[in-house]
Amino acid sequence: MTSTKNQKPEFEAIEIxxxxxxxxxxxxxxxxxxxxxxxxxxxxxxLSASGCSSISGMIPKVIHDKEFFSRLVRYFSVSVTExxxxxxxxxxxxxxxxxxxxxxxxxxIWLAGCATGEEVYSLAILLxxxxxxxxxxxxxxxxxxxxxxCAREGIYDLAKLQDAxxxxxxxxxxxxxxxxxxxxxxxxxxxxxxxxxIVFSSHNLAMDGVFGDMHLIFCRNVLIYFNRDLQNRALTLxxxxxxxxxxxxxxxxxxxxxxxxxxxxxxxxxxxxxYKKGICHES
Amino acid sequence: xxxxxxGKLPSSANYEAVVIGASAGGFKAVAAIFDAVPLEFAxxxxxxxxLHHDDDGAFAAHLAAVSKLPVIEPCxxxxxxxxHMYIAPAxxxxxxxxxxxxxxxxEEKVNWSRPSIDMLFESAARMWGERVTALILSGASSxxxxxxxxxxxxxxxxxxxxxxxxEHPFMPQTAIDSGAVDEVLTIEEIxxxxxxxxxxxxxxxRKK
Numbered sequence: 001m002t003s004t005k006n007q008k009p010e011f012e013a014i015e016i017x018x019x020x021x022x023x024x025x026x027x028x029x030x031x032x033x034x035x036x037x038x039x040x041x042x043x044x045x046x047l048s049a050s051g052c053s054s055i056s057g058m059i060p061k062v063i064h065d066k067e068f069f070s071r072l073v074r075y076f077s078v079s080v081t082e083x084x085x086x087x088x089x090x091x092x093x094x095x096x097x098x099x100x101x102x103x104x105x106x107x108x109i110w111l112a113g114c115a116t117g118e119e120v121y122s123l124a125i126l127l128x129x130x131x132x133x134x135x136x137x138x139x140x141x142x143x144x145x146x147x148x149x150c151a152r153e154g155i156y157d158l159a160k161l162q163d164a165x166x167x168x169x170x171x172x173x174x175x176x177x178x179x180x181x182x183x184x185x186x187x188x189x190x191x192x193x194x195x196x197x198i199v200f201s202s203h204n205l206a207m208d209g210v211f212g213d214m215h216l217i218f219c220r221n222v223l224i225y226f227n228r229d230l231q232n233r234a235l236t237l238x239x240x241x242x243x244x245x246x247x248x249x250x251x252x253x254x255x256x257x258x259x260x261x262x263x264x265x266x267x268x269x270x271x272x273x274x275y276k277k278g279i280c281h282e283s
Numbered sequence: 284x285x286x287x288x289x290g291k292l293p294s295s296a297n298y299e300a301v302v303i304g305a306s307a308g309g310f311k312a313v314a315a316i317f318d319a320v321p322l323e324f325a326x327x328x329x330x331x332x333x334l335h336h337d338d339d340g341a342f343a344a345h346l347a348a349v350s351k352l353p354v355i356e357p358c359x360x361x362x363x364x365x366x367h368m369y370i371a372p373a374x375x376x377x378x379x380x381x382x383x384x385x386x387x388x389x390e391e392k393v394n395w396s397r398p399s400i401d402m403l404f405e406s407a408a409r410m411w412g413e414r415v416t417a418l419i420l421s422g423a424s425s426x427x428x429x430x431x432x433x434x435x436x437x438x439x440x441x442x443x444x445x446x447x448x449x450e451h452p453f454m455p456q457t458a459i460d461s462g463a464v465d466e467v468l469t470i471e472e473i474x475x476x477x478x479x480x481x482x483x484x485x486x487x488x489r490k491k
Contacts, residue, residue, distance in 0.1 A: 009409055035386045037378040037406045042390075078390045088339075221389045224359040231360075253372055253387050255358045 015055035016040055022059050027069060029143070030206040031076060033230035039076065046075040070146075077144040079221055082160065083118045084167035086252050089220075090126055091172045092272040097216065097247050098130045107136045107215045110241065112205060112234070113222030114140035117151025118164075121180070122171075123218060124194040129174045133197060139211060141203035152200045154190035156181075161188045205234040214241045221251035232260040239264050239277065248275045296440070297483035299414040300363070300379075301326050302407045304400030304430065306333040306422025308450025310342075312470050313420065317350040317368060319474040324352060325482040328368045329385075329407065331377060331398045333424065338373040346370060359387040365482070371398035378406040394426035404430020413438030414483050418473060419464070420444045422454030428461050435463035442466045442473060 020032045020039075031039060043055060050068075052058045061068045084090055101107050109127075114120050120140040127133040142148050156164075161181065168177040181188040203211065205222070217238050223231045238248055239261045248256075248265065250273040256262040265275035305313050309332055320328070334342055340356050346368065347354035354368045355361070363369065363383050371377035375387040376398050386406075393399035400419070404427065407415050417434040419427045421444060435441045443464045446452030458464050468476060 035380065035388075037380050037386050037409070038388050038390065040409075041378075041402075041405070078388075080389055080391050224387050224389070228360060251359075251389075253358050253375055257358075258360070 012040075012055065016043060019043065019055055019059055019062065022062055023069065023072075026063050028207065029073065029204070033206060033227050033233075034076075035225050035227055038078075038225060042075045042078060043072075046072050073144065074146065077115070077142075077147055079113070079115055079225065081115060081118050081221065082167065083122045083156075083164035084171040084173075085119070085122075085220075086272075087167045087170035087172075089171075089249070089252065089272040089274075090122065091170075092269045092274060093126065093249065094130065094172050096268055097249075097274060098126075098132065100245070100247075101132055101215060102130075104215055105135065107132065108213055109136060109138045109216045109218065110211050110214045110238075111138060111140045112203070112211075112217060112219040112238070114142050114151050114200075115144075115147050117147075117154060118156070119218065119220065120151060120198055121154060121190050121194055122168075124198060125168070125173070125180055126171075127197075128194070136197055138198045139214075140198055140200050141211070143202065143204040143206070145202060148200050148202060152195075154195065156188050156190070158183055158186050158188045205237065206230055210237055210240045212241055213243055214246055215243055216247045216249070217242060218249045220249065221254070223254050224251065228259075235259050235261045239280070242277045244277060244279075246277050248277065249273060250275075296413060296481070298326055298416055298440070298480045299411045299483045300407065301328045301416045301418065301477055301480070302403055302434075303328065303330045303418045303420065304332075304404065304422075304427040304454075305330070305420040306396075306400075306424045306426065306451070306454055308421035308423075309333075311421075311450070312444060314346065314349050315470050316418075316474055316477070317346050317352075317354070319478070320350065320352060320368075321478060322351045323366075324478065325365050326480065327363045327365050328352075329363075329371075329377065329379070329403060330368065331371045331400045331403045333396050333398070333400075333422070333426070334373040336374050336397075340372070342373075343370040357385045357387070359385070361385045371403065373398075376402040378402055379410040380406075381410060383410070394424060396424065396426050400427035401430040401433075405433045408433040408437040408439060411437075411439065415439040416442065416477060416480060418442045418444070418477070419455050419458045421449035421451045423451040424454055425457045427454060428458045428463075431458045432461055432463040435465070440465055442468055442476065444473065445469050 165177040264280040268274040268276050343356040356372050378386045380386045441464050443455040443458045446456040
């Protein structure tokens with residue numbers, strides 16, 4: 001067999017199951033509960049770049065060649081984001097969440113699945129402008145060490161920051177966006193003053209545990225890569241991590257409806273997908 | 284590409300879904316189709332129309348105003364229901380999962396597009412195989428051609444808008460040139476064709 005293209009889909013499903021199982025048992029990364037259509041596509045894309053002739057042919061390489069595995073995982077870590085993506089969400093955070101955050105002496109924020117960090121810096125800027133930055137700690141986590149390294153560096157393509165500037169203004173930005181980065185050649189380095197209160201760390205929503213006493217959890221466009229079971233696992237983790245009255249902000253096309261934790265939250269803003277943790281009423 | 288079995292021409296087949304891809308100049312064609320699909324239409328319709336990334340559901344609202352059937356800009360994991368029209372939200376790819384739900388994704392753009400028609404069509408080909416009909420309408424992009432090929436290879440029915448009736452002929456023409464389009468039709472003919480599709484009996488085992 002030279003290509004998996006014309007083979008029966010059910011055979012491919014077996015190969016993919018075995019590959020994901022091999023990754024889990026060898027490295028502990030659990031992609032078995034990822035949204036299937038997307039991860040299958042990523043595997044097919046990687047296959048054509050890998051030099052292997054079939055998905056099952058990748059299994060021995062994944063097991064014995066750590067570098068090969070790292071390359072594959074890079075294909076799984078795919079969410080593309082931008083600063084102040086969905087500007088209206090940030091406006092709602094300013095209007096409806098910030099006033100309550102101000103009532104706590106110290107606030108802890110968890111940005112789960114921070115990828116390359118665009119949202120972390122967006123949030124840091126928002127907190128600065130709202131006078132909350134100095135009493136905040138932002139925990140920015142991701143399963144990918146490579147993504148975390150990018151996030152920690154905070155260096156972005158200057159061209160991308162033009163979109164970010166537009167978004168920033170729509171998001172209710174109060175200053176000039178260029179105050180927050182230093183442009184050099186084609187790159188923009190985020191200002192060091194934004195980084196002081198950010199703690200970057202490795203955390204895998206598929207395997208790791210509670211991240212305690214959070215006042216706000218931001219997890220946008222991460223759960224869409226999970227299947228229902230893993231979504232429920234992550235959402236239960238968030239619910240256990242939030243203080244009473246804490247906020248959860250999801251992606252604009254992610255909903256708590258039909259999940260295990262929907263009865264634990266009140267809707268703060270339906271469109272921005274901002275929820276407030278209350279008493280968990282058994283449904 | 285797999286040959287069709289004799290006596291299993293697409294006109295006699297049963298269908299589970301219709302998928303549509305449209306880009307520049309596609310709005311009028313899409314609106315005409317949505318306007319014409321009758322209330323008793325039993326199949327789900329899934330549409331990728333390339334949108335400006337700032338579109339905040341306005342496009343879906345517009346279609347809802349002309350459609351007799353419910354028009355939905357789905358959330359992630361929304362179950363697919365017959366007789367409903369699903370519009371990919373701006374900024375998200377829309378895929379079909381094997382258990383009949385919609386998956387959204389913010390993966391990188393495909394063919395400079397998110398949502399991408401290829402992403403929807405390729406996942407639909409895997410989900411429904413020969414029981415899906417794909418339409419490719421007006422556009423200035425080559426998005427959709429790989430998807431049309433995947434649908435055709437899985438045995439589904441592929442239809443392109445007649446290029447000289449499209450505001451932008453490039454997209455349907457590119458699909459046709461790939462050799463994977465079964466029928467080249469005007470919008471009126473497309474409407475007649477899809478409203479005449481015979482729905483598959485629900486839950487029946489699909490022929491392998």
